[in-house]
Amino acid sequence: MFESENRTALPLASSAGGCGCCPSEPSSSRVGTGDVEFSVEGLTCGHCVQTVEKAVSALEGVESASIELAPGGRSRLVVSGHADSVAVREAVTSAGYTFINN
Template sequence: MCGTENRTELPLASAAGGCSCCSTEASSVSSKTTGVSAGEFAVEGLTCGHCVQTVEKAVSALEGVEFASVDLVPGGRSRLIVGGAADSSAVREAVISAGYTLISN
């Protein structure tokens, strides 16, 4: 395969909708959560790697969080995994502040 490349074309977010990291539209929360000690959350609005980094950075900065990892599902519900002892209301606020919608825990 010398000289040939196999590339997968990924769709870009439309200019009308855009992704939350590039958009100025506010997001809302659609579920209520309480305290967690390692939890999973569904997050909507993530469309690219920059979105993932934004959420991971915001949640990782919270007190008690050992790690935060996002499994990206562009245009769908991505999975946020939080390790450590974190208050879910703080996780929710971090996700909202980053510009995304927390769906559940």
């Protein structure tokens, strides 16, 4: 059937660091001019990311919203355009996640 000798052992995810394929800290990519960064807690997967990105992208003045996922930690939300930070906070909390003041 299957030969176990040819299998590659993958590291197991710790409960605090997320899964083995995702970084535990947001990457250090640069934010373009006019972009605003926020921190969000409670996101654990791609579905969480899509939920928040969709909620924030729907706000008036937002050109784009993207998240760098940090499972089990503070994820980085980058918003391009001209959105009110109070509206961004309300969109994040309405989606069921925690908005962190930077």
